[in-house]
Amino acid sequence: xxxxxxxxxxxxxxxxxxxxxxxxxxxxxxxxxxxxxxxxxxxxxxxxxxxxxxxxxxxxxxxxxxxxxxxxxxxxxxxxxxxxxxxxxxxxxxxxxxxxxxxxxxxxxxxxxxxxxxxxxxxxxxxxxxxxxxxxxxxxxxxxxxxxxxxxxxxxxxxxxxxxxxxxxxxxxxxxxxxxxxxxxxxxxxxxxxxxxxxxxxxxxxxxxxxxxxxxxxxxxxxxxxxxxxxxxxxxxxxxxxxxxxxxxxxxxxxxxxxxxxxxxxxxxxxxxxxxxxxxxxxxxxxxxxxxxxxxxxxxxxxxxxxxxxxxxxxxxxxxxxxxxxxxxxxxxxxxxxxxxxxxxxxxxxxxxxxxxxxxxxxxxxxxxxxxxxxxxxxxxxxxx
Amino acid sequence: xxxxxxxxxxxxxxxxxxxxxxxxxxxxxxxxxxxxxxxxxxxxxxxxxxxxxxxxxxxxxxxxxxxxxxxxxxxxxxxxxxxxxxxxxxxxxxxxxxxxxxxxxxxxxxxxxxxxxxxxxxxxxxxxxxxxxxxxxxxxxxxxxxxxxxxxxxxxxxxxxxxxxxxxxxxxxxxxxxxxxxxxxx
Amino acid sequence: xxxxxxxxxxxxxxxxxxxxxxxxxxxxxxxxxxxxxxxxxxxxxxxxxxxxxxxxxxxxxxxxxxxxxxxxxxxxxxxxxxxxxxxxxxxxxxxx
Numbered sequence: 031x032x033x034x035x036x037x038x039x040x041x042x043x044x045x046x047x048x049x050x051x052x053x054x055x056x057x058x059x060x061x062x063x064x065x066x067x068x069x070x071x072x073x074x075x076x077x078x079x080x081x082x083x084x085x086x087x088x089x090x091x092x093x094x095x096x097x098x099x100x101x102x103x104x105x106x107x108x109x110x111x112x113x114x115x116x117x118x119x120x121x122x123x124x125x126x127x128x129x130x131x132x133x134x135x136x137x138x139x140x141x142x143x144x145x146x147x148x149x150x151x152x153x154x155x156x157x158x159x160x161x162x163x164x165x166x167x168x169x170x171x172x173x174x175x176x177x178x179x180x181x182x183x184x185x186x187x188x189x190x191x192x193x194x195x196x197x198x199x200x201x202x203x204x205x206x207x208x209x210x211x212x213x214x215x216x217x218x219x220x221x222x223x224x225x226x227x228x229x230x231x232x233x234x235x236x237x238x239x240x241x242x243x244x245x246x247x248x249x250x251x252x253x254x255x256x257x258x259x260x261x262x263x264x265x266x267x268x269x270x271x272x273x274x275x276x277x278x279x280x281x282x283x284x285x286x287x288x289x290x291x292x293x294x295x296x297x298x299x300x301x302x303x304x305x306x307x308x309x310x311x312x313x314x315x316x317x318x319x320x321x322x323x324x325x326x327x328x329x330x331x332x333x334x335x336x337x338x339x340x341x342x343x344x345x346x347x348x349x350x351x352x353x354x355x356x357x358x359x360x361x362x363x364x365x366x367x368x369x370x371x372x373x374x375x376x377x378x379x380x381x382x383x384x385x386x387x388x389x390x391x392x393x394x395x396x397x398x399x400x401x402x403x404x405x406x407x408x409x410x411x412x413x414x415x
Numbered sequence: 416x417x418x419x420x421x422x423x424x425x426x427x428x429x430x431x432x433x434x435x436x437x438x439x440x441x442x443x444x445x446x447x448x449x450x451x452x453x454x455x456x457x458x459x460x461x462x463x464x465x466x467x468x469x470x471x472x473x474x475x476x477x478x479x480x481x482x483x484x485x486x487x488x489x490x491x492x493x494x495x496x497x498x499x500x501x502x503x504x505x506x507x508x509x510x511x512x513x514x515x516x517x518x519x520x521x522x523x524x525x526x527x528x529x530x531x532x533x534x535x536x537x538x539x540x541x542x543x544x545x546x547x548x549x550x551x552x553x554x555x556x557x558x559x560x561x562x563x564x565x566x567x568x569x570x571x572x573x574x575x576x577x578x579x580x581x582x583x584x585x586x587x588x589x590x591x592x593x594x595x596x597x598x599x600x601x
Numbered sequence: 602x603x604x605x606x607x608x609x610x611x612x613x614x615x616x617x618x619x620x621x622x623x624x625x626x627x628x629x630x631x632x633x634x635x636x637x638x639x640x641x642x643x644x645x646x647x648x649x650x651x652x653x654x655x656x657x658x659x660x661x662x663x664x665x666x667x668x669x670x671x672x673x674x675x676x677x678x679x680x681x682x683x684x685x686x687x688x689x690x691x692x693x694x695x696x697x
Contacts, residue, residue, distance in 0.1 A: 034441050034447065126613040166474075202451070205448055233617075236616035248610055302476050303477050387478065387480060
């Protein structure tokens with residue numbers, strides 16, 4: 031059944047269908063609606079969740095870590111400054127190998143204070159050890175959360191997953207979403223199997239002990255190993271998911287990329303806008319293509335390298351900056367292409383929610399045709415010069 | 416793809432109107448998108464809300480800059496906002512005003528189709544408050560045929576009855592019908 | 602014994618075998634050894650309560666011995682003993 035849902039409502043629906051044991055939450059724009067909706071499901075008895083209304087995001091993630099250690103299936107959500115406040119415990123969740131699923135509604139980090147979309151919040155957590163999946167629209171938000179839950183709980187992985195969506199652009203926009211039957215979701219994700227739950231008092235264990243130079247390094251190596259399993263496991267989950275939903279996904283999405291001369295690489299809602307412009311340019315005969323990165327951590331280097339092997343000119347569109355260095359997505363794409371002699375250029379757009387429209391995308395496709403060498407400067411889309 | 420912008424003042428229900436239109440269009444099997452322009456909005460400030468309707472999945476996620484249809488929920492906005500900015504030459508403008516469509520056409524120097532109605536009076540007569548979004552919705556349906564009136568009526572009933580009760584829902588539906596009936600065009 | 606590889610240890614830094622603090626012999630940290638005089642001791646058990654390392658061992662309500670594998674020699678027991686039944690000696694004077 032098709033429903034008109036915002037990205038936030040889609041996230042709340044996914045949580046409802048997953049029916050997690052514990053959801054600790056603290057409100058922050060533009061995430062608040064998710065928990066607002068989910069609290070309604072809790073109050074109406076539509077889920078069995080214990081919802082914990084905590085006093086800060088640091089506490090929200092701490093409670094998530096505690097509940098997941100106790101053996102619960104745990105979900106939460108946040109944005110921007112909330113994620114920043116969680117930061118310390120975000121790392122602890124990953125290194126303690128707790129399969130928490132958190133929706134991050136991407137919003138610019140202060141300051142100056144801004145509530146609109148860019149990816150500076152989740153990009154700041156890209157080295158935290160969480161898996162990161164970015165969603166193009168509300169349907170993907172719903173699907174990615176369910177897929178993310180199954181991925182997080184895979185016995186070889188056991189890592190937390192961040193499912194990102196664009197603040198306001200996706201989170202507050204009504205879109206057509208086709209949720210699955212709750213029973214289908216329940217069977218798909220299966221029963222939560224806790225490993226060494228703290229509540230198993232017959233078999234006491236210690237979580238979070240002091241871990242110095244004699245063991246810490248080994249534990250980090252294990253996290254590296256767990257990330258290795260993500261790509262093959264996620265591919266299998268995508269395949270299984272398409273059987274129950276009819277929706278086929280991959281860790282990268284190629285839209286007219288194979289024969290394209292000019293390719294834009296980007297993530298989230300902007301990928302949709304870029305697809306629409308690719309359609310327009312294709313009608314006019316320009317071989318334009320769009321490569322959408324869905325899985326950002328772990329990063330799909332081989333897949334990107336293979337996908338872009340025929341591209342002549344590449345523009346990487348980042349919605350965040352790394353001051354004094356390459357923008358995050360550009361840095362990864364350049365790295366993926368290090369042994370290919372490609373003409374590639376870094377574009378930064380949409381900071382603090384600045385709109386990016388079809389004209390902007392068209393201009394990028396036109397500009398990069400003239401690239402003759404690797405472009406060393408960042409180009410800014412929609413900036414007043 | 417049909418793109419629509421509703422220009423209103425914060426609190427007049429522009430967002431709700433745009434969203435209702437999208438949801439009603441979805442009921443007819445269309446793909447839709449609807450979102451407001453979020454700023455530091457407060458009651459009375461000019462706001463915009465957008466709706467896209469298409470036969471296939473709406474993929475663009477940018478603001479609507481060149482709408483096919485513009486609805487204006489408050490006559491004073493004509494002075495505050497350039498309401499025809501970006502509106503297609505052949506576009507449709509629906510305005511809450513006591514003026515005639517011809518007068519608005521002349522005033523705005525706009526050559527597309529113009530529809531007018533006194534949505535403020537209609538809403539005061541029906542709902543009892545200046546909530547012009549419902550009559551404007553009725554007028555937009557009359558002006559464009561994008562959604563059948565009875566589907567919108569059902570959508571309003573479905574969404575509002577639990578929230579605001581049967582009486583007030585009936586009044587809102589009446590406001591839509593009156594807007595649909597009274598709108599004039601040129 | 603060589604330390605295990607990253608492939609052999611529990612993930613997440615968990616300690617999954619409880620009670621293993623017992624295996625860590627902290628007795629080697631000791632400079633002064635507390636020595637109890639059983640003739641003076643009234644078995645009031647104050648030393649048992651105060652000992653931060655649970656090194657005062659009790660059996661059937663009476664002190665049986667001091668666990669020198671874990672006693673760090675802080676001498677809190679000596680300070681707290683109300684009947685001066687505990688004294689100390691430097692470890693250098695102790696001949697095993």
